[in-house]
Amino acid sequence: MTDTSTTTAPAVRLVGIGKRFPGVIANDDVNIEVARGSIHAIVGENGAGKSTLMKILYGVQKPDAGTVEIDGAQVDLSSPADAIKAGVGMVFQHFMLADNLTVLENVVLGAERLHGIGAKAREEILRISDAYGLDIRPDQLVEALGVGDRQRVEILKVLYRGARTIILDEPTAVLVPQEVDELFGNLRELKSEGLAVIFISHKLDEVLSVADVVTVMRRGTTVDTVDPSSVNAHQLAELMVGSELPSPSTESSTVTDEVLISVNHLTLPSPDGRPLVDDVSFTIHRGEVLGIAGVEGNGQSELVEAIMGMLPRATGVVEVDGRDVSGLSTRHRREAGIGYIPADRHRHGLLLDAPLWENRVLGHQTRTPAAKGIFIDKGASRADTERIIEEYDVRTPGPDVLARALSGGNQQKLIVGREMSGDPILLIAAHPTRGVDVGAQAAIWDHIKDARRLGLAVLLISADLDELIGLSDRIQVILRGRLVGEFDPGHVTPEQLGSAMTGAGDKA
């Protein structure tokens, strides 16, 4: 690069950042320097303060202490608009796109002043898309896009607004390996054009493969900044949590020959032709984990919601422990012993503005310890919440804290703990360890394995192929709403699964 100013001044410099919430130090004396033209990863345990730090850099939250410098100039960011003006953009883990608008409309929404909403805007979108290899077609409806595409639209949105520094909070959590590779290709492209990319991830192998610099956070502060070529995932995990990196592996099989769940001809028609769930049938035995592999958006969430009784239009028969539950409401299915870890914890799993103990009650309103006759048993619910906090290592001051105040991973741990309570006979787990750190992931896997040994049947949906292969006794691949193939996790490789998921290995 010829321009010396951009090579010397770091893209972002955070000095002595501090941020406190009631009862919690989220950030304490955080110092980070992100160079232009680099990919800078931030890793750390759940609740280490990563998201808080990024929200400060994006103007969503104001720091209590410290300074933010962008391209060498100190800035005072009091809103995302300020951050965008300073050239910082952020892609949140939960995408914020309007489904019924086109890509073009979504991109220009709120930025109409830049290039209008017509031909000039389209030209700019195509230019950016070409320059960074994003491969975006402006006139497609967002509704029709997969997760990976949506993420690229989000990135383009940020670039369109002139960002020179891009923050991605856990961008790979929702992606399957092929999509992750594509994303990393895009990120390298951005970097070579002189942008700075900051990204947060709990998947340490990915971090090591793409990052130029890795900063480790622990308990709100930066503990180390390392060169990825000088460490391996084990060492990185040790830096983060001071413990070993777990490797999921199914020990001796606990599968029995007693069928616990059988799903027959489950179909969810869609208004425009092709069913979202297409004649799906399978069984799960007592003590068995059935894994469902698939690219997000191929009917997994509909399949799960149909089994939970949340979609009245679904047809087909679901039997739990010999009993036909097809006509039952969601509540009765839960009472019949189905636990449910939803894919979208904010939409389906939590009351964000309610205390943790009320979130413990959620989904268990009619059962002990949450209920006592027609009343909610607050004392027992609080006590059981404390148990979950303890057993699942939820980092929080206590059961009266609002769910919103928990970090993403800790929210997830609470949900897993809740759904494992009351000895379910079937656990429907959609991405049970999404967003949790390596230590907590291992703990959750152990909890699931222990319950399986005692006869729990699990329907596991995950984008993490290592998790699928490590936990499942059998793996089915879902593609466009149909189950298209079964694999033995003992013999399948992630690559084989990957090509089945995208239909590449489809010979039929």
Place this chain on the structure above:
Amino acid sequence: MTPRMTRVLLSVAAPVLALVAAFAITSAVLLVAGDPAGEVWATILSWPEPRNLVNIVNSATVLYLSGLAVAVGFRMNLFNIGVDGQYRIAAFVAAVVAGEAWLPGPLNAVLAILAAILVGAAWAGIAGLLRATRGVSEVISTIMLNFISTSIVAYSLRQVAVREEGSNIIGTKPIPESSRIPGFSISSEVSTDVYGFLLIAVLAGVGYWVALNRTRFGFDLRATGQSQTAAVASGVNVKKMTVTAMLVSGGLAGLVGLPILFGNAYSYGSTFQSGLGFAGIAIALLGRNHPIGIALGALLFAFLDEQSNPLQILVDVSPDIVKITQGIIVLTVVISYEVVRRYGQRLEQRQVAQALESSDNTKAEVRA
């Protein structure tokens, strides 16, 4: 200061702040209009006579029930604008039932009250059903139902009415002496009594609190209000809940007109008080859907109404000025709760920070 005291102080600070702001704005309005602000406040804020006190408690009783009815809907994100229509049609039916006196004495009153609850619930239930089955916004349908209720009551009143001697006012048959709900006297100087219905209102408030905060039903209702998607995943049948919440809200609304009916008017006539449902919306907002908050809000509104009566005679200012004050209070309350909340958060953060600085080992641990 203990954290508990701080919390109590903060929660009192918000409404006080709102009232001060509302009074200041009202004063500004008075000054701009050239009215004597000082005298107006002197009149309104004077200590009420025992007679006025009784009136304040009585109209607060009525407003309280209205506020509760609205608050039930609010807890589930339902906007029941139709309390007005619900209580009028319910009070009318109750008046007819009580006037007919099919049952003797107090039983007759019980029957009439049950009828009012049922009619109010049914009337609101229509909006609930429309929302649950057809997705019709309850805001629109309850407003429409208000008009229909007004017309039905006016029409039916003509059918059943008896004309009071020597007047143009028509009304339902008066409730027999034995079926009226006796009031209680608070002072020998005052001829009017406090409504006996006050006790029923208190019971309704307690019932509201227990049902919403302690029961499974209340949990489901609040969960649906907070996140419909999460409620569905937890097993709540949202359609059923919508209808049930509207039924409960309407049932409470059915009670609104009854203190007047059983304690003062004894028949439903063309001059029966209207507009109580709209005041309930403001009061529920003011009281933040909390039974005690709603009670205080109802008392405040009743106080302002009662104390503004002599304004015209004493200082030649229209009593409508307090309507402006009441409207402004609703706005300032919303704002001041937010201001106080943020202040409280900052305060707490500062305390956390201090606690940390005073214990070095915590700091060391954090850095570890």
